[in-house]
Amino acid sequence: MPIWMELLVLALFAYGVGMALGWLVWGRSDNEQ
Amino acid sequence: MLHSRIIAATAGAIVIATLALATAHATGPRMEAELDARARKAIAAAGGNGITARFTTRAGWATRHPLMRGGDELSDPVRARTARMVAQIPGVGAVHWANSSGLAARLEEAPHPLHCQDDVNALLHSRTIRFQEGSASIDPASEQLVDEVAEALRPCLGSIIAVTGHTDKSGLEQSNVALSLSRAEAVRDGLLARGIPADGLRARGLGSKKPVEGLDPEDPANRRIEFSVIASVPVRPTPVDVPGPR
Numbered sequence: 001m002p003i004w005m006e007l008l009v010l011a012l013f014a015y016g017v018g019m020a021l022g023w024l025v026w027g028r029s030d031n032e033q
Numbered sequence: 034m035l036h037s038r039i040i041a042a043t044a045g046a047i048v049i050a051t052l053a054l055a056t057a058h059a060t061g062p063r064m065e066a067e068l069d070a071r072a073r074k075a076i077a078a079a080g081g082n083g084i085t086a087r088f089t090t091r092a093g094w095a096t097r098h099p100l101m102r103g104g105d106e107l108s109d110p111v112r113a114r115t116a117r118m119v120a121q122i123p124g125v126g127a128v129h130w131a132n133s134s135g136l137a138a139r140l141e142e143a144p145h146p147l148h149c150q151d152d153v154n155a156l157l158h159s160r161t162i163r164f165q166e167g168s169a170s171i172d173p174a175s176e177q178l179v180d181e182v183a184e185a186l187r188p189c190l191g192s193i194i195a196v197t198g199h200t201d202k203s204g205l206e207q208s209n210v211a212l213s214l215s216r217a218e219a220v221r222d223g224l225l226a227r228g229i230p231a232d233g234l235r236a237r238g239l240g241s242k243k244p245v246e247g248l249d250p251e252d253p254a255n256r257r258i259e260f261s262v263i264a265s266v267p268v269r270p271t272p273v274d275v276p277g278p279r
Binding site for chain 1: 042045046049050052053054056057058061064090092094095096097098
């Protein structure tokens, strides 16, 4: 597997986790307003 | 509202992906050159003359999973050792051989009994660990032999040491198994008391199921304790391919 693919998968995974955490912490209360 | 969020998230993902690709593009060649230099050193140190490790994929991209080839005239253990040396370089992932096959894994050196096994067998060749009649307590006269066995096993700490008890065929098999097990456990406890760690020791009792080859199962000489030392194989986080048959 080329290194760019490893970096891409890792970066997108981290982005996804960050987005999910952000939605869990702030997103839901945002929707209620 | 939802629509704009999806667009924002997608745009973010594209930015992240672009950043990842740009980073890979900027650092890939340097990583490849560095791994290549270290691999050359490792190959030279392992004596793998003629073996090359290529840190580029077939499409020419930098990768941390090298493809090994060459060194066809070298023996398989040397090639396998070279691959392991390359795999130990920090940052290197899985190592593959250009000419490997599904058979390769089976050719890897099988875990073999260490020399301690021979030392212990030599000790027990002429003498046996004796027990008091019908009981599992070691005869005081045999304590010294247990001392010597523990001393012989010491260089193999980290391996699995199996202590197996056997009996002759007289009496009930059920009680024979129980007696052989408690005798094996007595020896294990004796080894524990002499500083052999518990996590490497296994005690089991086989009763009269495995008499000494060539002996009558009823023969009292079948009452014995056997030791087998099995080298433990370290767990590897990434696979290291070994060369296949040529």
